Amino acid sequence: MLEAKDLLKATLDNGRALMRIPEDEGQSQPGEVRTPVLIPIRSLGVNHRGRIERHLLALSPQDRYLRFGYAAQDTHIERYVAGLDFDRDEIFGIYNRKLQLLAVAHLAYSVDAEFQSCAEFGVSVSASARGRHYGSRLFERAAMHASNDGVHLMFIHALSENSAMLNIARKAGATVERDGMESEAFLYLPKATLDSRMTELIEEQLGQTDYRIKQQARQFWRLLSQIQKVRRTLTGDDSKH
Numbered sequence: 001m002l003e004a005k006d007l008l009k010a011t012l013d014n015g016r017a018l019m020r021i022p023e024d025e026g027q028s029q030p031g032e033v034r035t036p037v038l039i040p041i042r043s044l045g046v047n048h049r050g051r052i053e054r055h056l057l058a059l060s061p062q063d064r065y066l067r068f069g070y071a072a073q074d075t076h077i078e079r080y081v082a083g084l085d086f087d088r089d090e091i092f093g094i095y096n097r098k099l100q101l102l103a104v105a106h107l108a109y110s111v112d113a114e115f116q117s118c119a120e121f122g123v124s125v126s127a128s129a130r131g132r133h134y135g136s137r138l139f140e141r142a143a144m145h146a147s148n149d150g151v152h153l154m155f156i157h158a159l160s161e162n163s164a165m166l167n168i169a170r171k172a173g174a175t176v177e178r179d180g181m182e183s184e185a186f187l188y189l190p191k192a193t194l195d196s197r198m199t200e201l202i203e204e205q206l207g208q209t210d211y212r213i214k215q216q217a218r219q220f221w222r223l224l225s226q227i228q229k230v231r232r233t234l235t236g237d238d239s240k241h
């Protein structure tokens, strides 16, 4: 776990040292230990709806089944995304350099006033980005956010065959109850502290900064390629490219 001073240092240097995403390093091999890096996670607003939809639609039928608990068709996913309530719930995401969403987590708050201190966690990681602890980090981030929001109990509904998800929940200290093909995991959350609030603030700041850097880099490369195109047209050098 990173300490507050590491996070502060990362904020001061725009997070360059910690925000390396091992995008090109492929999936971890079993037993392989990788140097931990901070994974920039940001909360997603309504203007990210389109990218959330693209991320979910790209999941295979089996992953859709694991994520939603049923064989979700495109129309189900579109309806789910259209119904996301960004004011009530919290949606977290991890972007790559091309600003594609590699992972999305949904922390859904109870709509029932009687269960206001409960929230449900759901997550998906793109197949090409698995095994980099994105799922685990999103779980930790969601648990910290929920705790800071006064939630006492976070639960996860998963199919019993979903070893990866149940592994994440168990490692975080959740109690898993199996009921045939389905399982429920319950995680009792600690009370918020000044440290948990500060850590979340800094992590969100890093996630936002990382996103802005990626956005600017993309805009810069687009501009460069336009300049090159104009230059090639002016010099009549089009045939070479």
Ligand SMILES: CC(C)(COP(=O)(O)OP(=O)(O)OC[C@H]1O[C@@H](n2cnc3c(N)ncnc32)[C@H](O)[C@@H]1OP(=O)(O)O)[C@@H](O)C(=O)NCCC(=O)NCCS
Residues within 6 Å of the ligand: 063, 064, 066, 067, 068, 121, 122, 123, 124, 125, 126, 129, 130, 131, 132, 133, 134, 135, 136, 137, 157, 158, 162, 163, 164, 165, 167, 168, 171
């Ligand atoms: C479940 C899911 C989110 C995990 O994402 P991930 O980023 O690959 O998970 P992590 O890298 O954080 O790995 C979590 C742990 O599970 C283990 N794990 C990963 N895949 C596993 C598998 N197929 N079987 C058993 N364990 C597995 C990892 O080794 C890791 O344990 P470790 O910390 O001891 O090394 C991802 O597989 C996914 O999107 N699945 C489809 C949708 C889904 O099932 N969502 C969950 C239901 S809400």
